[in-house]
Amino acid sequence: MKRDSKLSSILHLLLHMAHSKRPLTSDELAGFLQTNPVLVRRTLAGLRERGYVGSEKGHGGGWVVTVDLHDVTLHDIYVGVGSPTVFAMGNRVDNPACLVEKVVNQSLTDAFDEAEALLVRRFAGVTLAELSERFNAQYAQHGEPPHGHIPKPG
Numbered sequence: 001m002k003r004d005s006k007l008s009s010i011l012h013l014l015l016h017m018a019h020s021k022r023p024l025t026s027d028e029l030a031g032f033l034q035t036n037p038v039l040v041r042r043t044l045a046g047l048r049e050r051g052y053v054g055s056e057k058g059h060g061g062g063w064v065v066t067v068d069l070h071d072v073t074l075h076d077i078y079v080g081v082g083s084p085t086v087f088a089m090g091n092r093v094d095n096p097a098c099l100v101e102k103v104v105n106q107s108l109t110d111a112f113d114e115a116e117a118l119l120v121r122r123f124a125g126v127t128l129a130e131l132s133e134r135f136n137a138q139y140a141q142h143g144e145p146p147h148g149h150i151p152k153p154g
Contacts, residue, residue, distance in 0.1 A: 004084040008035050010077055011131065017053065018056045018069060018132055023062030042094055069132050074123035085117045 013029050026037035026044075033040070044063055047053045078084070089112065091105045131151040 003088055006081050006084050007047040007074075007078055009035075009048070010081050011074070011128075013040065013044070013063075013137060014053070014065060014077070014128060015131055017063055017065045018128065019065075019135070023056060023060070023064045029063060030086055035103035043081060046082070047077070049078050050076075052076070052080060065128075070127055072128045073127045074128075074131075075120060077128070078120065078123050087112055136137065 013032060016029065016032055017024055026040045029040045029044075030037040044053055044055070048055060052065065052067050052072060053063055055061065055063045089108075091101075091108060093101060093105075096102055096105060
């Protein structure tokens, strides 16, 4: 089963945007993720509705972060991208006739729900500013290229 990487992808883009000195186009952002610019625009549109990002059309236009990174948490972004499923694991059969499988399902469901609630609560305690500070610290320590991507001319 394929993992849902939407939250990770959007956080990746938001940090690129936050560290850019200019708006970034959908094409540039899609290049960071090796995906289609239409997918980037669709996902960022949901964050634009929440006021986290903005976009301008035309020459010099593109996407920018419009909020203070200290005011936005991973939970905010998680909700903004539609609260994707946290775990790829699940029950073999949703409504089993077998009593053994019913007990297994109940136990697994309880554990998954508890673990997901804990993780989502943890998201609320981490701001985008903290991610940005971690990036800055790693960059200062290692002096590596800022993003590990080959920049497009422009």
